[in-house]
Amino acid sequence: MINLVRNEMLKLLRKKRLYVIVLIIAFLVPLFTYAQFKEIQDQREKLGNQDWRTVLQQEITDTQNRLSSSRIQDEWRKYLKIRLSQQQYYLENDIDPRAPGAPTFMRIFVENSIDLLLPLLVMVIVADLVSSEASGGTIKLLLTRPVKRWRILLSKYLAMLLSVSFIVLSVAVLSYGISGVVFGYGGWNMPLLTGFSVSGDELITDNVHIVPQWQYILMEFGLVWYVCVIVGTLTFMLSVLLRSTAAVMGIMLASLIAGAILANMVSSWESAKYFFMVNLNLTNYVSGMATPIEGMSLGFSMSVLAVWGIAGFIIAFVTFSKRDIY
Amino acid sequence: MSQSPALEVENLTKRIKGKQIIKGVSFTLFPGEVFGFLGPNGAGKTTTIRMIVGLISPTSGTIKIGGRNVRTDFTEAMRHLGCIVENPELYPFLTGWENLEHFAKMDPSIPKSRLQEVITLVGLSNRIHDRVSTYSLGMRQRLGIAQALLGRPKVLILDEPTNGLDPAGIREMREFIRQLAREENLSVLVSSHLLSEIQLMCDRVAIISKGSVIRTDSVQNLLAEQERVIWKAEPLPLAKQLLSEETEVTEGADGTLITLYNEPLLPDWNEKLVKGGVKVKEMRTQLPSLEDLFLEVTGGESID
Amino acid sequence: MKKYTLTAVSIVSIAASLLWLFGLGWTLQDQFTANEKVEKPREKTESASTEKQDDKLTIVALGDSLTRGTGDADGKGYTGYLTDRLKEKTEQEINLLNSAVKGETSRGLLKQLQQREIQRQAKQADVIVMTIGGNDLFQQGAALESLDMNTINSKRQLYLSNVKKIYTQLRDLNKDAAIYHVGLYNPFSNLPDAKTTSSIVRDWNFQSAETAAEYEDIVYVPTFDLFQLQVESYLYTDQFHPNTEGYKLIAERVASLINFEQEEDES
Numbered sequence: 001m002i003n004l005v006r007n008e009m010l011k012l013l014r015k016k017r018l019y020v021i022v023l024i025i026a027f028l029v030p031l032f033t034y035a036q037f038k039e040i041q042d043q044r045e046k047l048g049n050q051d052w053r054t055v056l057q058q059e060i061t062d063t064q065n066r067l068s069s070s071r072i073q074d075e076w077r078k079y080l081k082i083r084l085s086q087q088q089y090y091l092e093n094d095i096d097p098r099a100p101g102a103p104t105f106m107r108i109f110v111e112n113s114i115d116l117l118l119p120l121l122v123m124v125i126v127a128d129l130v131s132s133e134a135s136g137g138t139i140k141l142l143l144t145r146p147v148k149r150w151r152i153l154l155s156k157y158l159a160m161l162l163s164v165s166f167i168v169l170s171v172a173v174l175s176y177g178i179s180g181v182v183f184g185y186g187g188w189n190m191p192l193l194t195g196f197s198v199s200g201d202e203l204i205t206d207n208v209h210i211v212p213q214w215q216y217i218l219m220e221f222g223l224v225w226y227v228c229v230i231v232g233t234l235t236f237m238l239s240v241l242l243r244s245t246a247a248v249m250g251i252m253l254a255s256l257i258a259g260a261i262l263a264n265m266v267s268s269w270e271s272a273k274y275f276f277m278v279n280l281n282l283t284n285y286v287s288g289m290a291t292p293i294e295g296m297s298l299g300f301s302m303s304v305l306a307v308w309g310i311a312g313f314i315i316a317f318v319t320f321s322k323r324d325i326y
Numbered sequence: 327m328s329q330s331p332a333l334e335v336e337n338l339t340k341r342i343k344g345k346q347i348i349k350g351v352s353f354t355l356f357p358g359e360v361f362g363f364l365g366p367n368g369a370g371k372t373t374t375i376r377m378i379v380g381l382i383s384p385t386s387g388t389i390k391i392g393g394r395n396v397r398t399d400f401t402e403a404m405r406h407l408g409c410i411v412e413n414p415e416l417y418p419f420l421t422g423w424e425n426l427e428h429f430a431k432m433d434p435s436i437p438k439s440r441l442q443e444v445i446t447l448v449g450l451s452n453r454i455h456d457r458v459s460t461y462s463l464g465m466r467q468r469l470g471i472a473q474a475l476l477g478r479p480k481v482l483i484l485d486e487p488t489n490g491l492d493p494a495g496i497r498e499m500r501e502f503i504r505q506l507a508r509e510e511n512l513s514v515l516v517s518s519h520l521l522s523e524i525q526l527m528c529d530r531v532a533i534i535s536k537g538s539v540i541r542t543d544s545v546q547n548l549l550a551e552q553e554r555v556i557w558k559a560e561p562l563p564l565a566k567q568l569l570s571e572e573t574e575v576t577e578g579a580d581g582t583l584i585t586l587y588n589e590p591l592l593p594d595w596n597e598k599l600v601k602g603g604v605k606v607k608e609m610r611t612q613l614p615s616l617e618d619l620f621l622e623v624t625g626g627e628s629i630d
Numbered sequence: 631m632k633k634y635t636l637t638a639v640s641i642v643s644i645a646a647s648l649l650w651l652f653g654l655g656w657t658l659q660d661q662f663t664a665n666e667k668v669e670k671p672r673e674k675t676e677s678a679s680t681e682k683q684d685d686k687l688t689i690v691a692l693g694d695s696l697t698r699g700t701g702d703a704d705g706k707g708y709t710g711y712l713t714d715r716l717k718e719k720t721e722q723e724i725n726l727l728n729s730a731v732k733g734e735t736s737r738g739l740l741k742q743l744q745q746r747e748i749q750r751q752a753k754q755a756d757v758i759v760m761t762i763g764g765n766d767l768f769q770q771g772a773a774l775e776s777l778d779m780n781t782i783n784s785k786r787q788l789y790l791s792n793v794k795k796i797y798t799q800l801r802d803l804n805k806d807a808a809i810y811h812v813g814l815y816n817p818f819s820n821l822p823d824a825k826t827t828s829s830i831v832r833d834w835n836f837q838s839a840e841t842a843a844e845y846e847d848i849v850y851v852p853t854f855d856l857f858q859l860q861v862e863s864y865l866y867t868d869q870f871h872p873n874t875e876g877y878k879l880i881a882e883r884v885a886s887l888i889n890f891e892q893e894e895d896e897s
Binding site for chain 1: 376379380381382383400401402403404405407409411412413415416417418419420424428429431432433434473477
């Protein structure tokens with residue numbers, strides 16, 4: 001098995017896709033770093049004060065002002081209210097949720113890329129894992145070896161897991177390394193609050209507790225990895241089912257983007273919460289943001305994703321071991 | 327040929343969407359022989375081969391490679407098999423060496439030294455560390471054979487091995503295949519729609535048409551059966567009349583008569599003609615091409 | 631070399647997988663098991679400085695939409711123009727902290743003053759400016775809810791008691807800062823009921839000023855006169871909030887009241 005996985009890793013590396021992904025991340029991170037830097041600078045300029053409390057207070061005031069506008073949508077109002085009570089909670093506990101520093105940037109970066117950017121990157125890697133063998137004809141050589149088909153597919157799946165881990169790691173390392181140049185490398189021990197839960201438009205703080213930022217980041221990366229694995233598994237399934245890599249990418253791209261759109265507008269369509277793509281934003285539960293649909297929670301979303309993932313996995317393996325190859 | 331068969335195919339059928347594609351194909355390959363699988367495109371050659379190598383599961387029938395059943399004992403059966411199905415599609419982004427190493431790793435029984443052996447055998451030593459995307463078709467074909475030979479198979483299956491090769495390449499390939507059978511005692515199954523190729527390469531041949539084998543025999547036998555005698559004689563009408571009293575006669579081009587080759591009776595026929603006042607100018611035997619043969623057995627179905 | 635890359639990437643990936651798996655497990659453990667309530671953070675991000683910030687002048691602005699600047703084309707409001715003005719005058723860095731919320735009533739402001747951060751800001755302030763009461767008296771800028779004196783009287787009583795508490799609270803937080811409470815003008819002075827409304831607003835202002843006078847260094851800044859004559863040219867299209875010109879007028883007036891030499895001497 002190790003040999004098989006090694007083979008798959010070799011092919012992955014030789015196809016240069018991993019490098020491309022790393023390059024994309026290496027290109028995007030400075031972009032976001034600059035944006036973040038600009039934002040902080042802008043705020044400083046506007047307020048002429050460097051104290052984060054003032055900035056946060058300013059944001060709270062801004063939010064309150066927006067809330068007092070009558071033209072605001074219910075959706076948005078709910079979101080703002082939750083945001084507001086959270087910000088106030090941070091302020092009350094004297095915790096700066098955005099103290100600048102590479103770890104903070106890392107955290108904000110993954111929180112924002114968990115539902116679209118990272119799944120897209122994973123998809124680029126995984127989409128052609130099986131379909132390229134089919135379209136390139138190499139599958140005929142691969143499957144006429146003295147190795148059972150499920151073992152071959154499993155080796156590909158494991159290679160997929162490894163490359164997902166690699167991508168997530170590159171995001172971590174690159175975002176830390178690059179943003180640290182601007183924001184400094186400290187801040188791992190900064191305390192952060194987690195355990196918020198949302199019921200209706202109330203923020204429940206019963207289970208709120210403090211974790212140091214390094215643990216918080218590790219937890220978020222764990223969730224990011226989980227999301228990427230599920231997206232990877234589904235892409236993998238499509239890659240087994242379809243010969244054309246472009247078709248795999250097209251379908252995944254459409255569903256991921258549909259998920260991003262749906263998450264913003266499905267609050268009244270309750271059964272939409274069973275789609276995998278509206279459940280990708282797992283880090284929101286840790287940081288205590290409003291859920292797109294009532295009744296969603298970390299446990300719920302993870303279970304929905306798990307069901308999709310397991311189904312995809314089974315479909316992939318059953319079809320692959322039974323299928324006739326022409 | 328008293329050895330145990332290297333490949334046994336028995337009553338193989340395949341149904342796709344209610345349509346019977348392969349209708350009970352059976353044949354056997356013995357060690358050291360080159361077996362031709364001959365038929366027009368769409369006759370079911372490739373489907374049959376894909377079933378043998380395990381890419382397609384048969385609807386019914388058994389396939390045994392080296393005595394192991396492909397369906398129940400896939401791994402062991404595959405140990406004894408090397409194949410190229412259609413084109414040798416290798417990973418273009420890997421080097422030749424990496425490609426071979428990749429496939430060698432999939433079978434733990436292949437020692438590392440085997441790589442160098444097959445590379446020497448197919449004569450690719452110079453370019454083995456170049457990327458496959460830079461290879462010519464002939465080189466890819468050779469690399470394909472190298473990967474097929476990695477596991478010291480008992481059976482080598484080559485689907486259309488000379489497809490796309492130039493005449494020199496075709497001749498080289500043909501000699502190489504014969505050499506493998508002779509020196510390594512390999513059974514080689516070669517499929518082709520080109521009759522001349524089979525004729526030059528194979529010991530035995532199975533003719534397949536519309537999903538069933540219509541004839542399996544040694545190339546020698548098939549040819550002998552169809553051997554003819556060409557007569558040049560004067561006067562032609564008289565000769566024809568006399569001969570038709572003894573056997574079936576057809577009139578050939580440029581004033582010749584054609585009869586079947588029947589060794590014991592041939593002197594009598596000749597004597598009869600001479601006695602009847604016919605001058606026999608020329609009498610020769612002719613081997614028909616497989617083209618003629620094919621037309622004969624399939625009843626005139628076109629080949630391409 | 632190439633072999634080496636493959637091995638390195640594989641090993642790194644395996645290590646990463648384990649790390650992320652661990653992170654995931656930790657998340658599950660952390661999020662799904664009850665945790666003890668948050669204790670006060672052991673390690674503070676930065677000790678909250680309640681000291682005034684060195685040589686900078688800090689203006690803290692509190693209150694309602696007027697302080698926020700609703701209606702001003704530039705969104706600065708009188709606080710913004712005030713700051714600009716003062717910068718010119720003193721050539722000093724001025725730090726404006728505007729925590730005003732649209733629609734804030736005296737009760738709302740009192741509640742806001744319980745927040746830690748607002749308190750901290752108030753402590754730091756050299757000058758506090760505020761507008762409050764408009765939303766107690768007028769209903770969301772529409773009109774006077776009713777001209778019934780009884781209703782207005784009870785509203786005013788409530789407002790005045792709140793304002794007292796606000797003043798007291800601010801003074802408790804910051805003994806030194808001068809507080810400028812910007813008064814009400816009558817946005818309806820060109821409407822039919824102008825006489826009645828004006829008298830109500832005047833009365834309101836008078837009572838507020840009386841209350842302010844009970845405290846040290848709280849200045850109730852009149853604006854009624856500013857808007858009395860040409861109210862239309864100083865009002866925003868909603869006929870309630872000032873426009874840019876109106877805000878500039880208010881800023882002028884407040885600016886003229888702020889005496890720096892004195893502020894600096896005190897600090």
